[in-house]
Amino acid sequence: MNRIALDELKQQIPLLEYLQAHDWQQAKPIGFGRLLGLCPLHADHKPSFLVDPHKNLFYCYGCRRGGDVIRFAELYHQVKFPQAVALLHQWRGLPSLLHEAEGFYRMQLHRHAEAVAYLYQRGVRAPELIEHMRIGYAPGGCLRGWLVQLGYPIQTLRQAGLVTASGYDAYTHRVVFPLEGNLYGRSLSAAAPPHRFLPGAKGGLYSWEQVRQYPEVILVEGLFDYAVLWQAGFHNVTCSMGNHLNAHQYRQLCDLPRTVYLAFDTDPNGSGQQAAQSLACRLREQGMNVRRVSLPDGHDPNSFFVENGDAHQFQSLLEAALP
Numbered sequence: 001m002n003r004i005a006l007d008e009l010k011q012q013i014p015l016l017e018y019l020q021a022h023d024w025q026q027a028k029p030i031g032f033g034r035l036l037g038l039c040p041l042h043a044d045h046k047p048s049f050l051v052d053p054h055k056n057l058f059y060c061y062g063c064r065r066g067g068d069v070i071r072f073a074e075l076y077h078q079v080k081f082p083q084a085v086a087l088l089h090q091w092r093g094l095p096s097l098l099h100e101a102e103g104f105y106r107m108q109l110h111r112h113a114e115a116v117a118y119l120y121q122r123g124v125r126a127p128e129l130i131e132h133m134r135i136g137y138a139p140g141g142c143l144r145g146w147l148v149q150l151g152y153p154i155q156t157l158r159q160a161g162l163v164t165a166s167g168y169d170a171y172t173h174r175v176v177f178p179l180e181g182n183l184y185g186r187s188l189s190a191a192a193p194p195h196r197f198l199p200g201a202k203g204g205l206y207s208w209e210q211v212r213q214y215p216e217v218i219l220v221e222g223l224f225d226y227a228v229l230w231q232a233g234f235h236n237v238t239c240s241m242g243n244h245l246n247a248h249q250y251r252q253l254c255d256l257p258r259t260v261y262l263a264f265d266t267d268p269n270g271s272g273q274q275a276a277q278s279l280a281c282r283l284r285e286q287g288m289n290v291r292r293v294s295l296p297d298g299h300d301p302n303s304f305f306v307e308n309g310d311a312h313q314f315q316s317l318l319e320a321a322l323p
């Protein structure tokens with residue numbers, strides 16, 4: 001590969017974007033636009049990893065390694081230069097691949113009555129909601145053929161996690177929701193693990209760009225919780241895909257002063273409520289206004305609406321929510 005092609009690749013993949021996509025979190029800015037955080041390349045306990053987003057360079061004062069995005073990929077994935085370049089090419093190509101997969105899954109949704117019936121049963125009914133969330137369906141056994149015919153090498157599909165090592169579609173009988181740089185698949189079958197993500201980060205808070213403008217936001221654990229609230233007219237809802245927020249999601253939530261309503265599950269083992277409590281503490285330390293929404297026992301926002309709860313009742317829960 002020649003110098004020009006390498007420079008082009010580096011320009012297309014800003015180092016900071018690549019680091020953040022691999023869950024790197026900056027601890028503090030240190031002037032001249034440079035950032036400092038924990039080093040992803042060694043067991044780091046105090047921030048020693050310096051990033052200069054303008055020069056696209058990093059240096060670690062702990063393990064004394066540094067360089068550009070290709071060097072980072074070499075060290076991070078423990079591969080040699082040509083493999084690192086190949087990985088970066090693949091990573092750059094991922095959005096278009098996921099976009100194709102998403103389009104395919106969306107085409108399948110209305111061809112499969114079982115998928116539509118499942119959505120209906122989970123309270124997802126409005127066509128504009130399905131459109132808004134770009135919901136699709138993975139019947140299994142046909143995505144691979146579609147993508148190969150579009151020219152994607154099978155190796156690329158494996159790397160993206162869309163196809164298993166043995167060559168089958170990774171998602172079968174799953175309702176699929178596109179995320180930022182990932183696809184979430186919810187199994188229709190009780191026999192399979194219910195929740196699946198492709199390898200890599202689950203991305204930021206769901207639909208955050210549309211939500212961050214609101215002075216009050218509702219945070220839920222699951223996309224089906226998000227769906228029923230959005231459908232009921234609560235467009236200030238966002239979702240963390242699980243009750244643990246990654247660093248990126250946490251930063252997003254704290255990017256402006258706002259009120260956050262935590263509407264996590266009230267599951268019998270109490271994990272949702274515990275998570276809500278500890279998140280509430282952390283958010284308060286950041287000066288956020290936090291309210292915990294108390295759903296009837298054993299409910300999450302999805303089951304609340306599915307079992308005939310309505311927008312008016314949920315609004316009352318919001319109003320009754322305690323700090």
Ligand SMILES: [Zn+2]
Pocket residue numbers: 039040041042044049060061062063064065
């Ligand atoms: Zn280091």
